[in-house]
Amino acid sequence: MVPHMYRVLSRRQDLADTVTLALAPIDGQIATPSIGQFNMLWAFGIGEAPISLAGVDDDVVTHTIRGVGAVTNALCAASEGDQIGVRGPYGTGWDLDGAMGRDILVVAGGLGLAPVRPIVTRLFARRADYGRAALLMGARDPESLLYRDELEAWRSRLDIEVEVTVDSAQRSWRGDVGVVTRLIDRAPVEAANTRAFVCGPEVMMRFCAQALVDLGVPPAEVFVSLERNMHCAVGHCGHCQLGSSFVCKDGPVLSWAEAEPLLRIRER
Amino acid sequence: MKSIEDLLSEHPFFAGLPAPMLELIAGCGVNVHFDEDECIISENAPADLFFVLRSGKVAIEVDTPRQGPQTIETISSGQLLGVSWLVPPYRWTFGARAIDSTSAIAVDAACLRGKCDDDPELGYEMLKRFAVLVRDRLQSTRLQLLDLYGTHAS
Numbered sequence: 001m002v003p004h005m006y007r008v009l010s011r012r013q014d015l016a017d018t019v020t021l022a023l024a025p026i027d028g029q030i031a032t033p034s035i036g037q038f039n040m041l042w043a044f045g046i047g048e049a050p051i052s053l054a055g056v057d058d059d060v061v062t063h064t065i066r067g068v069g070a071v072t073n074a075l076c077a078a079s080e081g082d083q084i085g086v087r088g089p090y091g092t093g094w095d096l097d098g099a100m101g102r103d104i105l106v107v108a109g110g111l112g113l114a115p116v117r118p119i120v121t122r123l124f125a126r127r128a129d130y131g132r133a134a135l136l137m138g139a140r141d142p143e144s145l146l147y148r149d150e151l152e153a154w155r156s157r158l159d160i161e162v163e164v165t166v167d168s169a170q171r172s173w174r175g176d177v178g179v180v181t182r183l184i185d186r187a188p189v190e191a192a193n194t195r196a197f198v199c200g201p202e203v204m205m206r207f208c209a210q211a212l213v214d215l216g217v218p219p220a221e222v223f224v225s226l227e228r229n230m231h232c233a234v235g236h237c238g239h240c241q242l243g244s245s246f247v248c249k250d251g252p253v254l255s256w257a258e259a260e261p262l263l264r265i266r267e268r
Numbered sequence: 269m270k271s272i273e274d275l276l277s278e279h280p281f282f283a284g285l286p287a288p289m290l291e292l293i294a295g296c297g298v299n300v301h302f303d304e305d306e307c308i309i310s311e312n313a314p315a316d317l318f319f320v321l322r323s324g325k326v327a328i329e330v331d332t333p334r335q336g337p338q339t340i341e342t343i344s345s346g347q348l349l350g351v352s353w354l355v356p357p358y359r360w361t362f363g364a365r366a367i368d369s370t371s372a373i374a375v376d377a378a379c380l381r382g383k384c385d386d387d388p389e390l391g392y393e394m395l396k397r398f399a400v401l402v403r404d405r406l407q408s409t410r411l412q413l414l415d416l417y418g419t420h421a422s
């Protein structure tokens with residue numbers, strides 16, 4: 001439970017409230033994470049927050065953080081060279097290896113692109129292992145598209161379909177406008193042979209998962225990443241409990257077959 | 269060259285529609301083409317047509333005082349543009365502009381409304397299909413209103 005000390009290797013301001021930090025270990029390091037897992041990042045003197053892995057490269061872990069409160073604002077304010085505590089990796093990951101030979105559909109909304117980013121990079125690295133592949137991305141407007149340069153680079157490669165839609169836009173935007181669920185109907189995959197990974201705000205994931213199931217993707221092949229307030233991140237404190245499940249340990253990545261009944265439980 | 273009836277029968281909106289009904293609708297339709305950036309419909313103008321999109325992409329727009337025209341939705345081949353022709357006062361509530369070079373079948377609304385009045389079976393079939401379209405757009409609009417990706421959304 002004691003965090004390792006990491007140093008901010010680089011800091012990129014993605015959006016007005018969102019920053020990507022690459023962190024390198026100083027005094028020992030966390031175990032090698034699986035894609036889809038999260039770390040608890042500790043801003044000294046302020047507190048800890050669960051943050052998904054947006055990338056792993058040797059010892060360096062990358063996190064994309066949106067400042068919404070005390071901890072995340074402090075993490076976003078970190079400069080190159082600053083120290084941050086890291087413990088983890090925690091939770092379940094995206095099972096991409098188990099989907100070899102299948103079509104892959106990645107659906108991301110807003111900041112939800114960060115946790116699925118490692119799926120896309122791994123898909124590119126092992127493209128021949130999978131069938132058709134598509135990334136469907138939704139955002140509020142063109143200005144709030146995360147990783148815009150990377151999206152454009154992915155799009156220019158022709159072996160993965162990349163579709164982007166925004167909720168509203170000015171006339172200068174030539175791309176799609178509309179909710180991300182609408183992209184699902186025209187995704188170039190064979191539904192019955194598809195594994196889908198969905199990440200974004202919970203309402204968006206609910207509607208997308210339902211649209212995928214309606215399309216014919218089996219509920220056990222649709223994976224979502226849940227977010228709940230967390231404290232210990234190891235299944236002890238009960239902060240993240242949903243029914244009999246702990247999101248930190250049994251999740252955050254769950255199949256829709258598992259997640260759907262849990263999301264029907266109302267939190268008090 | 270394919271007839272309007274053939275083109276309509278290949279369009280998802282009309283899938284499974286009996287041939288006699290397709291023939292009635294085709295009788296109200298003509299092929300149209302819009303260049304990139306061409307205005308297709310103007311906000312508040314009479315809604316005397318609707319468009320069955322065959323290729324290209326169209327932006328549905330609303331004029332805003334400070335930011336100018338805002339795109340609220342885009343639609344493309346396989347979809348339909350225009351529902352205001354169905355109910356009085358038959359006026360467009362939004363404008364539409366071709367983002368890409370766009371081909372469509374323009375259906376004369378007054379002509380089709382007349383045929384629907386004369387043939388309730390055709391009218392009911394059209395209403396059922398347009399109801400799905402309206403429901404889908406309503407659901408999309410509600411999701412957009414939630415501002416899902418905003419800081420306070422989840």
Ligand SMILES: Cc1cc2nc3c(=O)[nH]c(=O)nc-3n(C[C@H](O)[C@H](O)[C@H](O)COP(=O)(O)OP(=O)(O)OC[C@H]3O[C@@H](n4cnc5c(N)ncnc54)[C@H](O)[C@@H]3O)c2cc1C
Binds near residue numbers: 069226228229
């Ligand atoms: C498994 C997991 C992975 C996550 N990955 C990321 C990530 O990659 N990048 C990122 O920026 N954030 C991520 N989050 C969310 C992040 O943990 C919270 O935003 C953070 O804990 C808020 O702490 P705070 O002290 O900054 O704000 P607080 O003061 O605790 O909260 C500020 C506001 O944010 C809301 N809030 C707090 N936690 C959450 C949450 N989990 N989801 C939605 N709203 C919340 C509060 O209700 C409050 O309105 C993840 C959360 C989980 C559970």
Ligand code: FES
Binds near residue numbers: 232237246248
């Ligand atoms: S955060 Fe403590 S049980 Fe999950």
